[in-house]
Amino acid sequence: MKVDLVQGDITAQRVDVIVNAANSSLLGGGGVDGAIHRRGGPAILAECRELRASRYGRGLPTGQAVATTAGELPARWVIHTVGPVWSAAEDRSGLLRDCYANSLRVADELGAVTVAFPLVSAGVYGWPVEDAVRQALSVLRAATPTTVTEARLVLFGDDTFRTATHVATR
Template identity: 55%
Template sequence: MRIEAVQGDITTQDVDVIVNAANSSLLGGGGVDGAIHRAAGPGLLDACRELRRTTYPDGLPVGSSVATPAFDLPARWVVHTVGPNWHAGERSGSMLLSCFVTALEVAVELGATSVAFPAVSAGAYGWDVDEVARIAVGAARAWETGADSSWEPDHPHPTGIVLARFVLFSPQALAAFEHQLAR
């Protein structure tokens, strides 16, 4: 699995799955969440409303992930994950780690081979971007090495994911992720 970090707009990524740093309502918001909802078009909001009506009437719990179609995005699916909110006292690294792990699990269930992640919880939710980068890159590396040791880089990864891309909006976030990737 190739793990990389780029600066850019997650809504333009040509991957199977883009991960949305959603709020528990799943009904859109600011930052990455709002950008994804705007770019995907009204179908995404309709799909999220249906999830709220059926599967998650109380909202998606922190650290959990769920998929919808991507509608007008270049990706095939959006995997929504709810990061912990530092400002609300949700300061457990394991809660943040769960966002990345459950998003990868859902992506594999979908049959995805490529996933683009934002810096979940590093924006409005107030987590330090260096800590988010450490946890996110650690999660991707653990996912990669948790597979069958006979895997060879020229063949599909046993879990199906061959690319994990962190798409960062700011130069500061990119630098934090590049630092972790260089370690």
């Protein structure tokens, strides 16, 4: 699988799947989650509400992933995954890697070829950017899904992109 670092807005990526760094409620929020819900329109929220009413009454567990329509986004599906909140006292990196691995698994089940990922947990959840990039790339570079041939790590802002590029070339 080809892995690219891209600077830009994840909601503008023309791919099969856009991954959402969701909160466990699946009902929208701030950052990437809010942007995806706003740009994708009400169809995404409607499917998320159905998921909450059926399979995820207590919310989507951290590290897990589930797909919905992409609504008005330039993609076919949105895969929602809940990243862990950073903790200096507890190693939660396995849960962060699970976000990427489980999103790839769901993308593969959907038959997706191209997937755009945000840098999960590196926003309001406080994960240090350098380590978040390392965790993401460790999963994406080692993955062997059967249908996904391209994964993009979409990075918002100059500083985050520079940091990611530096980490990726080490």
